[in-house]
Each structure stands twice: as C-alpha cells, then as structure tokens.
Amino acid sequence: MIPLVLVHGFMGGSAQWQHQTEAFSRGRDVIALDLPGFGARNAEAAVASIRGFADDVIRQLDARGIGRFDLLGHSMGGMIVQQMIHQVPDRVRRLVLYGTGPRGRLPGRFETIAESKARAARDGVLASARRISATWFQDGTDAPGYPGCAAIAEQTGLAAFEGGLTAMDAWSGVDWLPDIAAATLVLWGDGDRTYQWPQVEQLWQDTAGAQLAVVPGCAHAVHLEKPELFNALVLDFLDA
Numbered sequence: 001m002i003p004l005v006l007v008h009g010f011m012g013g014s015a016q017w018q019h020q021t022e023a024f025s026r027g028r029d030v031i032a033l034d035l036p037g038f039g040a041r042n043a044e045a046a047v048a049s050i051r052g053f054a055d056d057v058i059r060q061l062d063a064r065g066i067g068r069f070d071l072l073g074h075s076m077g078g079m080i081v082q083q084m085i086h087q088v089p090d091r092v093r094r095l096v097l098y099g100t101g102p103r104g105r106l107p108g109r110f111e112t113i114a115e116s117k118a119r120a121a122r123d124g125v126l127a128s129a130r131r132i133s134a135t136w137f138q139d140g141t142d143a144p145g146y147p148g149c150a151a152i153a154e155q156t157g158l159a160a161f162e163g164g165l166t167a168m169d170a171w172s173g174v175d176w177l178p179d180i181a182a183a184t185l186v187l188w189g190d191g192d193r194t195y196q197w198p199q200v201e202q203l204w205q206d207t208a209g210a211q212l213a214v215v216p217g218c219a220h221a222v223h224l225e226k227p228e229l230f231n232a233l234v235l236d237f238l239d240a
Contacts, residue, residue, distance in 0.1 A: 008077050019231065020227070071085070076164060078098060106168065113168065135194070145221060183237075183240075188213070189218030215233075
C-alpha cells in the first residue's frame, strides 16, 4: 500500500503523531518527518522559506526511495505540502490539508506574526512556545494533550522560531489551488484560533473536488484533542 507522509507544523515534530502512527500503520507505512530546526532536528540550521522546507521533505523521501505517496500536512506543514504538490504533482496520490490555509499572512490569527516575533525576542522562545501551544487546544493548558505538545514546541530555538514565522509570512499558494488534481481532504477544528474559516473555505472551494471535514469542539490540534475521530476521518478518506 502507498505510504503516508506526515508533515508537522510550526514548533512541531514527528513525536506529535504518536496517536496517528499507531492507527495508520495497520496496513500501510507511515513516515512522520521532522523539519530542520524543529523536533529531533532542532540542532540543525533554521530554514526561512516554505520552498526550503518542501525541498527538504522531498529530499528525505528521495533518500528513502519513495516515489509516490499520500501526504498530510498540519498548519505550516499544510503550506509545505501545498508547495510540494505544486513541485511534484505526479507523486502525490491523496492530500490532506489539516488546520491550514493557502495564505501565510494568517489573517485573524490570535496574534500577528510580527507580534509573535516581538514577544519571543522579549520573553524568550521557551515562554512563547508554552503560550502559543496553549492556543492550539480548546481547553488551553488544561487539555490532556497540551503537556506533550508544549514539550515538543519547547525544543525550538530562536532562529527556527523566527525562520518558521518568516517562511509563513512570505508564502502564498492561492494561485495553485485550481491546479491540485489529487483527491483532497480539508480538515479543520471549528475553534481554531490560528487559521480562520475564510482560509479553510478557500482551500475547500478553490481545490477541485475537495472534501471538507469540520470537527466541533476542537481548536488547532484536532489530532491530539479528538484523536480517534481525527484518525477515522483521515482513514476513511485515504481508503476510499
């Protein structure tokens, strides 16, 4: 069966996909990657463009000898996978755009990208990682998934923090949406404070034949807030 590639978002890491790798590995290979500057690769040089992150993921897959794959990207990772399908469209069978949008400026985000950079410079990345991670959950720091998620975010250095935000702020995939030919699922939590509905709606409406799944009572981390429901939605789409 074709492998599934999981691409994490800003201040994320491959370790955040534990609930998914366990569920999705029954019958398929699951490849959860770390991006340079984040997670298990946090000591590596920071990247400051979505194209740079996409090139890195493609290189990792090439090194593993993986030709065609299903692709799931979360948040900034959703921008990265949109960039990837623009670059290597024939290699992606099915695409999941999760908690993401086609514009890196993130209109309506809980705070602007400039504000996030300024607060990290003033308060430190550690405090910013904990504070921002809390916004990814409907119940904030009281959410069961928050401690583990925050621990991964805390591995981020200042250069990667600033580089990731710079990469998002400078990117747009709006013009490419009509060119996406792969079957696509747009998945979003209705309490997401990072990507507002207009971004999600544009993904859904401008990508031909895209399916939409809106999960109630979740914020930006549906895969950690309601993992069983998230997994069922994704598996139903991949196996259709």
